[in-house]
Amino acid sequence: MLNGLYVMDPNRFDDVYGPQAREAIERHLTIASPLLTADRVTPDVLADLDVLVTGWGAPKLDADLLAAAPRLSLVLYGAGSIKGMVTPEMWARGVRVTSAATANAEPVAEFALSQILYALKHGWRYVLAARAAAATAPRGPEIGAYDAVVGLVSLGATGRATARLLAHHHLDVQAYDPYADPAQAAELGVRLVGLKELFATSDVVSLHSPLTPETQRLVGTELLESMKPDATLINTARGGLVDEAALVDVLGRRTDLFAVLDVTDPEPPVAGSPLFTMPNIVVTPHVAGSLGHERRRHGQAMAEELARYVAGEPLLYEITESALALRA
Structure with missing residues (x-):
């Protein structure tokens, strides 16, 4: 089993990663820590981390975080644009990122x-x-x-x-x-x-x-x-x-x-x-995007991406550094 960690805004966590998505994710990941916010992520919880499961309120994947998480290989981002999270250091490390923007x-x-x-x-x-x-x-x-x-x-x-x-x-x-x-x-x-x-x-x-x-x-x-x-x-x-x-x-x-x-x-x-x-x-007050339980499409998409990753299959929603420049 790979080791995983949920890190995001707790007010949106259940909307994105509902019970079905969490059950599917936890078939492949051992989640030893409760949900964390980005400001509560410490080196000890990152040391054995393989897969970061996140969304709104994601931590910045900067050099310090990457140094504390030497095994991190995949980020599941259950929201839209990843621009606020990714860094040149992350791309250089080869960490893969998949996003629920399509959902x-x-x-x-x-x-x-x-x-x-x-x-x-x-x-x-x-x-x-x-x-x-x-x-x-x-x-x-x-x-x-x-x-x-x-x-x-x-x-x-x-x-x-x-x-x-x-x-x-x-x-x-x-x-x-x-x-x-x-x-x-x-x-x-x-x-x-x-x-x-x-x-x-x-x-x-x-x-x-x-x-x-x-x-x-x-x-x-x-x-x-x-x-x-x-x-x-x-x-x-x-x-x-x-x-x-x-x-x-x-x-x-x-x-x-x-x-x-x-x-x-x-x-x-x-x-x-x-x-x-x-x-x-x-x-209208920016209501076109996913609201409430509509966001569970995001979590389900990320659970399906994780299953593909574990099976060694191509990821459907992976975002590369070059493709990111064309996204909002």
């Missing part, structure tokens, strides 16, 4: 699907208009979901998961992703187009890109101005993808446009932000 794509895609379909019915528009008028909102020229054009910005894990869900509806799905495999896009039923074309021709644009120097404030005045009449922008990815000053300006002038923002920059928005009061913007 987190599922609830984000589910939320994106709900907002895309709701946008095509003008749902939020009617809710806000009725509340402002304290009366039933007058009906407008709704687009409807049949044959509507949906544009996805990025076909990473979340974009692909969203495309798979959209495939169950009679929609015309297109995507912008300069790194996408055309064959994979075709298999998903997605047409690849340029970014300008996507914004100019989509009834709903849904953002799924990582935040990188190249994508910072990707969506600015020019793209927003080019959107079709009555189009909707949905952002469940990263707030920094959108130039929010430009968004407020353009949507202040083009009241036919609408935006659903589950992420903002900064997050949450500053007090008094027009994002909270504009009649054609709705802000």
Whole structure:
């Protein structure tokens, strides 16, 4: 048996590593210590450690920790981005890391699907208009979901998961992703187009890109101005993808446009932000990702990765140093 250790935020531990995931993990690992937080990890509990099981609140895998854990060979990270945990020393040591980021794509895609379909019915528009008028909102020229054009910005894990869900509806799905495999896009039923074309021709644009120097404030005045009449922008990815000053300006002038923002920059928005009061913007508090027991997908994914590791099989969700640079 390999030796393991649970180290993470105790407030999220049971949500991620529920009873079934822990039972599966402990078939392969001897867990001699109770759950620890990162600040309570000491050299004595690291000396014989083979596999670190973690998630939100993970310890930094710096030189000191690695020196105290000479046997550490695998990290199971039951959350999304590992950037705050990994170090050059860890990569140099050859410690392998696998992440539940792909599992987190599922609830984000589910939320994106709900907002895309709701946008095509003008749902939020009617809710806000009725509340402002304290009366039933007058009906407008709704687009409807049949044959509507949906544009996805990025076909990473979340974009692909969203495309798979959209495939169950009679929609015309297109995507912008300069790194996408055309064959994979075709298999998903997605047409690849340029970014300008996507914004100019989509009834709903849904953002799924990582935040990188190249994508910072990707969506600015020019793209927003080019959107079709009555189009909707949905952002469940990263707030920094959108130039929010430009968004407020353009949507202040083009009241036919609408935006659903589950992420903002900064997050949450500053007090008094027009994002909270504009009649054609709705802000949700970063709820698209895994919440509560939805996070048990993460723990289950990590339990399955551990079983593959013990069996000498390839890991499905392993993250390499080179691949990390492309992730949010």
